[in-house]
Amino acid sequence: MVKKLSDDARAALLPGLPAWTLDAARDGIARSFRFKDFVEAFGFMSRVALLAEKADHHPEWSNVWNRVDILLTTHDAGGLSQRDIDLAKAIDAL
Protein backbone atom coordinates (compact mmCIF):
# COMPACT_ATOMS: atom_id res chain seq x y z
CA MET A 1 0.00 0.00 0.00
CA VAL A 2 1.36 3.37 -1.01
CA LYS A 3 1.28 5.95 1.76
CA LYS A 4 0.87 9.70 1.67
CA LEU A 5 4.12 11.52 2.36
CA SER A 6 4.56 12.86 5.88
CA ASP A 7 5.24 16.55 6.46
CA ASP A 8 8.88 15.73 7.15
CA ALA A 9 9.22 13.76 3.93
CA ARG A 10 7.68 16.62 1.94
CA ALA A 11 10.03 19.12 3.52
CA ALA A 12 12.94 16.91 2.51
CA LEU A 13 11.79 15.99 -1.00
CA LEU A 14 10.00 19.01 -2.49
CA PRO A 15 13.07 21.28 -2.64
CA GLY A 16 14.45 18.71 -5.10
CA LEU A 17 11.59 19.57 -7.47
CA PRO A 18 11.79 23.37 -7.72
CA ALA A 19 9.81 23.55 -10.97
CA TRP A 20 6.77 21.87 -9.42
CA THR A 21 4.17 23.59 -7.25
CA LEU A 22 2.14 21.98 -4.54
CA ASP A 23 -1.58 21.85 -5.35
CA ALA A 24 -3.07 21.94 -1.86
CA ALA A 25 -6.64 21.30 -2.97
CA ARG A 26 -5.68 18.05 -4.70
CA ASP A 27 -2.67 17.26 -2.52
CA GLY A 28 -0.54 16.80 -5.59
CA ILE A 29 2.27 18.52 -7.46
CA ALA A 30 1.77 20.40 -10.70
CA ARG A 31 3.93 21.67 -13.51
CA SER A 32 3.18 23.44 -16.80
CA PHE A 33 5.32 22.92 -19.87
CA ARG A 34 5.39 25.00 -23.06
CA PHE A 35 6.89 23.81 -26.32
CA LYS A 36 7.51 25.17 -29.79
CA ASP A 37 4.38 23.59 -31.21
CA PHE A 38 1.97 20.66 -30.95
CA VAL A 39 4.43 18.15 -32.38
CA GLU A 40 6.95 18.96 -29.66
CA ALA A 41 4.26 18.94 -26.98
CA PHE A 42 2.80 15.62 -28.01
CA GLY A 43 6.26 14.14 -28.46
CA PHE A 44 6.94 15.04 -24.84
CA MET A 45 3.60 13.52 -23.79
CA SER A 46 4.49 10.28 -25.56
CA ARG A 47 7.74 10.07 -23.62
CA VAL A 48 5.94 10.78 -20.34
CA ALA A 49 3.28 8.18 -21.22
CA LEU A 50 5.95 5.50 -21.60
CA LEU A 51 7.58 6.43 -18.30
CA ALA A 52 4.20 6.49 -16.57
CA GLU A 53 3.08 3.13 -17.91
CA LYS A 54 6.40 1.59 -16.95
CA ALA A 55 6.03 2.97 -13.40
CA ASP A 56 2.35 1.99 -13.36
CA HIS A 57 1.68 5.50 -12.12
CA HIS A 58 -0.16 7.89 -14.40
CA PRO A 59 -0.49 11.67 -14.55
CA GLU A 60 -3.62 13.77 -14.72
CA TRP A 61 -2.80 16.03 -17.62
CA SER A 62 -4.13 18.29 -20.28
CA ASN A 63 -2.83 19.68 -23.54
CA VAL A 64 -3.74 22.73 -25.58
CA TRP A 65 -1.52 23.01 -28.66
CA ASN A 66 2.02 23.76 -27.33
CA ARG A 67 1.11 23.56 -23.65
CA VAL A 68 1.05 20.54 -21.35
CA ASP A 69 -0.20 20.78 -17.75
CA ILE A 70 0.61 17.87 -15.47
CA LEU A 71 -0.75 17.08 -12.01
CA LEU A 72 0.69 14.19 -10.04
CA THR A 73 -1.16 12.73 -7.09
CA THR A 74 -1.71 9.18 -5.85
CA HIS A 75 -5.38 8.19 -5.71
CA ASP A 76 -4.61 5.01 -3.73
CA ALA A 77 -2.85 7.06 -1.08
CA GLY A 78 -5.33 9.93 -1.05
CA GLY A 79 -2.61 12.44 -1.82
CA LEU A 80 1.04 13.01 -2.59
CA SER A 81 3.25 9.92 -2.35
CA GLN A 82 6.79 8.86 -3.19
CA ARG A 83 5.50 7.61 -6.55
CA ASP A 84 4.63 11.19 -7.52
CA ILE A 85 8.07 12.40 -6.51
CA ASP A 86 9.71 9.62 -8.54
CA LEU A 87 7.60 10.32 -11.64
CA ALA A 88 8.22 14.08 -11.37
CA LYS A 89 11.98 13.46 -11.25
CA ALA A 90 11.74 11.16 -14.27
CA ILE A 91 9.76 13.82 -16.17
CA ASP A 92 12.25 16.52 -15.20
CA ALA A 93 15.03 14.29 -16.53
CA LEU A 94 13.49 14.09 -20.03
Add this chain to the structure above:
Amino acid sequence: MVKKLSDDARAALLPGLPAWTLDAARDGIARSFRFKDFVEAFGFMSRVALLAEKADHHPEWSNVWNRVDILLTTHDAGGLSQRDIDLAKAIDAL
Protein backbone atom coordinates in the same frame (compact mmCIF):
# COMPACT_ATOMS: atom_id res chain seq x y z
CA MET B 1 -10.04 32.88 -42.52
CA VAL B 2 -12.11 30.24 -40.77
CA LYS B 3 -15.59 31.41 -39.81
CA LYS B 4 -17.83 30.44 -36.94
CA LEU B 5 -20.69 28.23 -38.02
CA SER B 6 -24.04 29.94 -38.48
CA ASP B 7 -27.09 28.75 -36.58
CA ASP B 8 -28.40 27.11 -39.74
CA ALA B 9 -25.12 25.27 -40.31
CA ARG B 10 -25.11 24.03 -36.72
CA ALA B 11 -28.67 22.79 -37.02
CA ALA B 12 -27.66 20.88 -40.12
CA LEU B 13 -24.34 19.50 -38.90
CA LEU B 14 -24.65 18.70 -35.18
CA PRO B 15 -27.20 15.88 -35.58
CA GLY B 16 -24.43 14.09 -37.49
CA LEU B 17 -22.37 14.06 -34.28
CA PRO B 18 -24.78 12.56 -31.73
CA ALA B 19 -22.01 11.58 -29.29
CA TRP B 20 -20.78 15.17 -28.95
CA THR B 21 -22.36 17.82 -26.75
CA LEU B 22 -22.31 21.53 -27.37
CA ASP B 23 -20.31 23.46 -24.77
CA ALA B 24 -22.07 26.82 -24.84
CA ALA B 25 -19.56 28.59 -22.58
CA ARG B 26 -16.67 27.77 -24.90
CA ASP B 27 -18.72 27.54 -28.11
CA GLY B 28 -17.22 24.17 -28.85
CA ILE B 29 -18.17 20.52 -28.92
CA ALA B 30 -17.10 18.02 -26.28
CA ARG B 31 -16.91 14.27 -25.95
CA SER B 32 -15.63 11.95 -23.22
CA PHE B 33 -14.09 8.59 -24.01
CA ARG B 34 -13.38 5.72 -21.64
CA PHE B 35 -11.03 2.86 -22.41
CA LYS B 36 -9.88 -0.36 -20.78
CA ASP B 37 -6.73 1.20 -19.38
CA PHE B 38 -4.07 3.86 -19.91
CA VAL B 39 -2.41 2.04 -22.80
CA GLU B 40 -5.69 2.02 -24.74
CA ALA B 41 -6.41 5.63 -23.83
CA PHE B 42 -3.00 6.92 -24.84
CA GLY B 43 -3.05 4.79 -27.99
CA PHE B 44 -6.26 6.57 -28.93
CA MET B 45 -4.70 9.94 -28.12
CA SER B 46 -1.75 9.15 -30.38
CA ARG B 47 -4.10 8.45 -33.27
CA VAL B 48 -6.03 11.65 -32.61
CA ALA B 49 -2.75 13.58 -32.39
CA LEU B 50 -1.75 12.43 -35.86
CA LEU B 51 -5.15 13.34 -37.31
CA ALA B 52 -5.04 16.72 -35.59
CA GLU B 53 -1.55 17.58 -36.77
CA LYS B 54 -2.41 16.54 -40.32
CA ALA B 55 -5.50 18.77 -40.22
CA ASP B 56 -3.49 21.53 -38.49
CA HIS B 57 -6.35 21.74 -36.03
CA HIS B 58 -5.74 20.62 -32.46
CA PRO B 59 -8.00 19.56 -29.61
CA GLU B 60 -8.09 20.84 -26.06
CA TRP B 61 -7.98 17.62 -24.15
CA SER B 62 -7.21 15.94 -20.89
CA ASN B 63 -6.49 12.42 -19.76
CA VAL B 64 -6.81 10.65 -16.43
CA TRP B 65 -5.81 7.00 -16.72
CA ASN B 66 -8.50 5.38 -18.93
CA ARG B 67 -10.43 8.56 -19.64
CA VAL B 68 -9.93 11.12 -22.39
CA ASP B 69 -12.00 14.34 -22.53
CA ILE B 70 -11.89 16.29 -25.77
CA LEU B 71 -13.11 19.81 -26.51
CA LEU B 72 -13.04 21.12 -30.05
CA THR B 73 -13.33 24.82 -30.78
CA THR B 74 -11.61 27.13 -33.23
CA HIS B 75 -9.68 29.94 -31.57
CA ASP B 76 -9.17 31.78 -34.87
CA ALA B 77 -12.91 31.82 -35.45
CA GLY B 78 -13.89 32.57 -31.86
CA GLY B 79 -16.04 29.46 -31.68
CA LEU B 80 -17.29 26.38 -33.44
CA SER B 81 -16.26 26.05 -37.08
CA GLN B 82 -16.34 23.51 -39.86
CA ARG B 83 -12.84 22.43 -38.81
CA ASP B 84 -14.21 21.21 -35.48
CA ILE B 85 -16.96 19.28 -37.22
CA ASP B 86 -14.43 17.67 -39.57
CA LEU B 87 -12.06 16.70 -36.75
CA ALA B 88 -14.93 15.31 -34.64
CA LYS B 89 -16.02 13.12 -37.56
CA ALA B 90 -12.45 11.91 -38.06
CA ILE B 91 -12.19 11.07 -34.34
CA ASP B 92 -15.54 9.27 -34.42
CA ALA B 93 -14.25 7.21 -37.34
CA LEU B 94 -11.24 5.90 -35.36
